[in-house]
Amino acid sequence: xxxxxxxxxxxxxxxxxxxxxxxxxxxxxxxxxxxxxxxxxxxxxxxxxxxxxxxxxxxxxxxxxxxxxxxxxxxxxxxxxxxxxxxxxxxxxxxxxxxxxxxxxxxxxxxxxxxxxxxxxxxxxxxxxxxxxxxxxxxxxxxxxxxxxxxxxxxxxxxxxxxxxxxxxxxxxxxxxxxxxxxxxxxxxxxxxxxxxxxxxxxxxxxxxxxxxxxxxxxxxxxxxxxxxxxxxxxxxxxxxxxxxxxxxxxxxx
Amino acid sequence: xxxxxxxxxxxxxxxxxxxxxxxxxxxxxxxxxxxxxxxxxxxxxxxxxxxxxxxxxxxxxxxxxxxxxxxxxxxxxxxxxxxxxxxxxxxxxxxxxxxxxxxxxxxxxxxxxxxxxxxxxxxxxxxxxxxxxxxxxxxxxxxxxxxxxxxxxxxxxxxxxxxxxxxxxxxxxxxxxxxxxxxxxxxxxxxxxxxxxxxxxxxxxxxxxxxxxxxxxxxxxxxxxxxxxxxxxxxxxxxxxxxxxxxxxxxxxxxxxxxxxxxxxxxxxxxxxxxxxxxxxxxxxxxxxxxxxxxxxxxxxxxxxxxxxxxxxxxxxxxxxxxxxxxxxxxxxxxxxxxxxxxxxxxxx
Numbered sequence: 001x002x003x004x005x006x007x008x009x010x011x012x013x014x015x016x017x018x019x020x021x022x023x024x025x026x027x028x029x030x031x032x033x034x035x036x037x038x039x040x041x042x043x044x045x046x047x048x049x050x051x052x053x054x055x056x057x058x059x060x061x062x063x064x065x066x067x068x069x070x071x072x073x074x075x076x077x078x079x080x081x082x083x084x085x086x087x088x089x090x091x092x093x094x095x096x097x098x099x100x101x102x103x104x105x106x107x108x109x110x111x112x113x114x115x116x117x118x119x120x121x122x123x124x125x126x127x128x129x130x131x132x133x134x135x136x137x138x139x140x141x142x143x144x145x146x147x148x149x150x151x152x153x154x155x156x157x158x159x160x161x162x163x164x165x166x167x168x169x170x171x172x173x174x175x176x177x178x179x180x181x182x183x184x185x186x187x188x189x190x191x192x193x194x195x196x197x198x199x200x201x202x203x204x205x206x207x208x209x210x211x212x213x214x215x216x217x218x219x220x221x222x223x224x225x226x227x228x229x230x231x232x233x234x235x236x237x238x239x240x241x242x243x244x245x246x247x248x249x250x251x252x253x254x
Numbered sequence: 255x256x257x258x259x260x261x262x263x264x265x266x267x268x269x270x271x272x273x274x275x276x277x278x279x280x281x282x283x284x285x286x287x288x289x290x291x292x293x294x295x296x297x298x299x300x301x302x303x304x305x306x307x308x309x310x311x312x313x314x315x316x317x318x319x320x321x322x323x324x325x326x327x328x329x330x331x332x333x334x335x336x337x338x339x340x341x342x343x344x345x346x347x348x349x350x351x352x353x354x355x356x357x358x359x360x361x362x363x364x365x366x367x368x369x370x371x372x373x374x375x376x377x378x379x380x381x382x383x384x385x386x387x388x389x390x391x392x393x394x395x396x397x398x399x400x401x402x403x404x405x406x407x408x409x410x411x412x413x414x415x416x417x418x419x420x421x422x423x424x425x426x427x428x429x430x431x432x433x434x435x436x437x438x439x440x441x442x443x444x445x446x447x448x449x450x451x452x453x454x455x456x457x458x459x460x461x462x463x464x465x466x467x468x469x470x471x472x473x474x475x476x477x478x479x480x481x482x483x484x485x486x487x488x489x490x491x492x493x494x495x496x497x498x499x500x501x502x503x504x505x506x507x508x509x510x511x512x513x514x515x516x517x518x519x520x521x522x523x524x525x526x527x528x529x530x531x532x533x534x535x536x537x538x539x540x541x542x543x544x545x546x547x548x549x550x551x552x553x554x555x556x557x558x559x560x561x562x563x564x565x566x567x568x569x570x571x572x573x574x575x576x577x578x579x580x581x582x583x584x585x586x587x588x589x590x591x592x593x594x595x596x597x598x599x600x601x602x603x
Binding site for chain 2: 105106148
């Protein structure tokens with residue numbers, strides 16, 4: 001049981017017209033693991049993430065979650081099995097407060113008839129948001145409008161939202177792009193906490209030193225194929241660049 | 255998964271964010287609280303105007319009759335403005351409300367003439383037909399804006415012309431004045447405890463609109479769609495469906511306003527609402543609702559509608575040319591939008 005990966009994608013193929021974005025990519029991630037997904041521009045990272053988070057559909061290939069074959073027809077299907085995605089643009093509504101963003105599309109209503117009419121339970125949403133953020137060590141007032149937050153706080157709010165709803169895995173696209181040094185440190189710390197809570201975390205990034213620092217394992221894509229994977233502790237930035245460019249991973253050959 | 259997962263147990267430490275991180279938003283927040291109290295500031299303007307006119311004409315302005323007169327003048331505009339507040343909060347605009355108002359009034363009048371007689375049943379038929387006609391136009395607006403993705407400005411400019419033109423075609427350009435007398439005597443000019451029924455109906459519409467906007471999922475999605483449609487789509491909110499509902503609501507309220515206009519003026523007033531749309535949009539925007547969507551609210555709209563009405567009444571009472579009201583409202587409108595832009599620049603810096 002324990003050797004069944006949480007998410008296991010095999011032979012994923014996706015083409016857009018004549019463009020072969022993915023030509024049989026393999027990818028897997030287990031619980032309590034941070035996996036980095038790297039590759040040059042056009043290697044298919046984003047396409048793979050979109051497919052695994054339900055916003056795009058593969059032309060071929062199989063995706064298993066907890067060993068069971070799944071077919072995502074939309075992001076809601078991925079969510080239903082506990083997969084959340086933090087996009088690079090964060091997808092936050094700046095005029096709404098942090099709690100409203102955390103519960104966006106999943107609002108809690110008060111019990112009874114008024115609840116059926118859609119009357120929101122704002123205090124419960126604010127409280128639960130505060131509790132979840134407290135557990136993750138995020139210091140944001142749940143009632144603060146997002147546009148009043150700094151870049152790092154916004155990123156933290158987006159990660160906390162994903163962590164709150166994800167029961168199995170979180171995908172993150174460039175989670176620290178546009179952040180300062182200290183803010184980046186805070187977000188990386190937050191990502192480790194999510195991992196330590198038993199969730200799988202998948203990070204796409206071009207920042208290779210950071211990938212080596214934060215992840216447990218790194219999967220390299222090249223021209224739509226998985227060319228290898230390596231434990232972060234056993235690789236260097238040069239190894240990763242060589243693998244991304246040539247498709248040959250030194251530690252694999254060894 | 256519909257419930258938040260809670261297996262975070264074991265985290266007791268809290269990463270203290272550095273002070274600059276924590277305070278990054280506070281200056282902005284303070285600046286914003288000044289600007290977002292725009293409706294509070296507006297309320298002070300309203301009170302100041304009332305005091306000003308009352309001091310200059312204590313014998314005429316602060317009279318119950320005059321206040322009721324102002325409330326009646328504001329009522330139909332406010333019904334329209336409740337719908338427009340929702341539309342503008344989504345980042346849209348509805349120019350068609352006055353055309354739809356006239357069209358719905360014509361449909362209501364023709365329906366009542368067709369049924370004939372003068373009894374509550376006939377009045378109800380008129381109401382249902384008027385509201386149905388307005389809602390149908392709203393559905394068309396919503397579909398064209400949200401589904402066909404045509405800019406709201408163009409869609410509603412088009413439907414404004416279409417609805418007004420069709421109203422003129424249906425009537426041959428001649429107002430229908432064959433309105434049931436009981437409608438005019440009750441809804442149109444009746445009073446309960448001294449308060450015009452027209453004002454009571456408007457108050458109910460306003461309160462329901464404000465409650466829906468502030469406390470329900472529908473209201474929250476209205477803000478959210480205006481704030482970031484993309485964030486809504488990622489959160490699996492059906493943005494298209496919500497926009498269509500919002501335009502339908504505006505159309506429905508235009509239909510109701512058409513019925514109220516019919517009751518008040520005892521005729522279809524084909525050419526009597528030509529600038530209602532602009533007055534309503536000006537009121538909503540003066541009230542602090544952003545033309546860019548996402549921020550604003552119903553209290554601001556109430557004040558934004560009342561200020562121009564009070565200015566007009568005040569100028570008339572003072573014996574000044576009432577045309578000054580248009581000048582003043584125009585200036586206030588420009589100022590309100592300028593403040594909104596300043597606020598946006600501050601937060602986007």
